[in-house]
Amino acid sequence: MYLPYGVSDDGQLIYIESIGRGKTTLRCPYCNMPLIARKGERLAPHFAHDGKTCREVKRSGETVALPVYDSFRLHLSGKAWDALRRFHDESDDGDCYWLEDYGLVKSFITPYGNKRYNLTHKGKIPFGDLSLNLFNQFQEPLIRERYETLERVAWLALGQESEATKLIDLKLFRAQMRRILEATLYFVEVRTGEGVLHKIGVTTRPLEQRIAEIRHDLDPYFGTVEILSLGTWMHRGNVELYFKHRYRRFQRVIGRLTEYFAFDDIKRVLSDLRRMKAKELTDIEREVLNGEASSVERRILQPDEMLSPEAWYALCHLTKENLDRRYGIWHELHNFTWKGQHRSLIEPIPGTSSYLPRRSAFGEVYHAAFAAVYKRCSIEVEAPA
Numbered sequence: 001m002y003l004p005y006g007v008s009d010d011g012q013l014i015y016i017e018s019i020g021r022g023k024t025t026l027r028c029p030y031c032n033m034p035l036i037a038r039k040g041e042r043l044a045p046h047f048a049h050d051g052k053t054c055r056e057v058k059r060s061g062e063t064v065a066l067p068v069y070d071s072f073r074l075h076l077s078g079k080a081w082d083a084l085r086r087f088h089d090e091s092d093d094g095d096c097y098w099l100e101d102y103g104l105v106k107s108f109i110t111p112y113g114n115k116r117y118n119l120t121h122k123g124k125i126p127f128g129d130l131s132l133n134l135f136n137q138f139q140e141p142l143i144r145e146r147y148e149t150l151e152r153v154a155w156l157a158l159g160q161e162s163e164a165t166k167l168i169d170l171k172l173f174r175a176q177m178r179r180i181l182e183a184t185l186y187f188v189e190v191r192t193g194e195g196v197l198h199k200i201g202v203t204t205r206p207l208e209q210r211i212a213e214i215r216h217d218l219d220p221y222f223g224t225v226e227i228l229s230l231g232t233w234m235h236r237g238n239v240e241l242y243f244k245h246r247y248r249r250f251q252r253v254i255g256r257l258t259e260y261f262a263f264d265d266i267k268r269v270l271s272d273l274r275r276m277k278a279k280e281l282t283d284i285e286r287e288v289l290n291g292e293a294s295s296v297e298r299r300i301l302q303p304d305e306m307l308s309p310e311a312w313y314a315l316c317h318l319t320k321e322n323l324d325r326r327y328g329i330w331h332e333l334h335n336f337t338w339k340g341q342h343r344s345l346i347e348p349i350p351g352t353s354s355y356l357p358r359r360s361a362f363g364e365v366y367h368a369a370f371a372a373v374y375k376r377c378s379i380e381v382e383a384p385a
């Protein structure tokens, strides 16, 4: 996978785009190896190890990447991409019967009884044909799903060998979410002596500061320019790259600057931007934006994952008396369910028919991981009345 973050000496995650290329003082979040910032022409910017790449970063796939954020080919195979392109460019629907299985096209029956196909929202993304508003609606659930998967996987890895790796995966994904959520998307008009240009971008600072920098960037090319804000959209860092993809035909490259456009119909672009619904933050997103640690790191238990005070006490002190204190304690410990999986907290002592069990491997993990939580809830480790 592409490593997008390195860890600084003070433990902060530093994003690849916020530092220059070459050797860095940052380290790999997984293995602590020094990192080099790779910013070539061909591959997306990423960190490489200054030495042997660790197993965690060698993993294939997009584990910690934001879905449909910086690559819009949707990881289609060459064959699927070709077939989709032929349908889009040449109306050749010969392969649509199987493209439908990928959710890229959808069939319908015409009033004359013929079967025809349309591109779905997903199928429109590789061509940039999906509006910005619908793009948000398509991407948001994908981000949410990947987040939930990573969180669940991290919870299930509790006490296992992979625990540290899964927790870092979750942290890196949260860092990615935070980066797009704390960004404000802006769109400005730039009046130069040679005509009008438009610029898309994101910033976490007041727009006036950013505009002063833009003026400075453009000075060598156009001299003094007039800059007018046409809109800002909070928490919409997710859209910037899709916007560039959607309007790539109108891009006007100025030296090394790639965020400028010369549009022939600016009204259409403005209405595309203005149709985007204001971002409503979910509880998780608000938490991520505030820089809080994940529920896994904070050891937050759901109500149905909390034992009754008597069962917790019995787990802490496994004696016959404590297990018999109330009917059902044994059952509660034995049939414990963790993130949808049956994970008994106790098991019989092997080689005996003893009624008295001991903690299972997961029982040990649970006991160690959540003792502080029970203590915070004032469920003290002493015999309940």
Ligand SMILES: [Zn+2]
Residues within 6 Å of the ligand: 028, 029, 030, 031, 032, 033, 049, 053, 054, 055, 056, 057
């Ligand atoms: Zn590493």
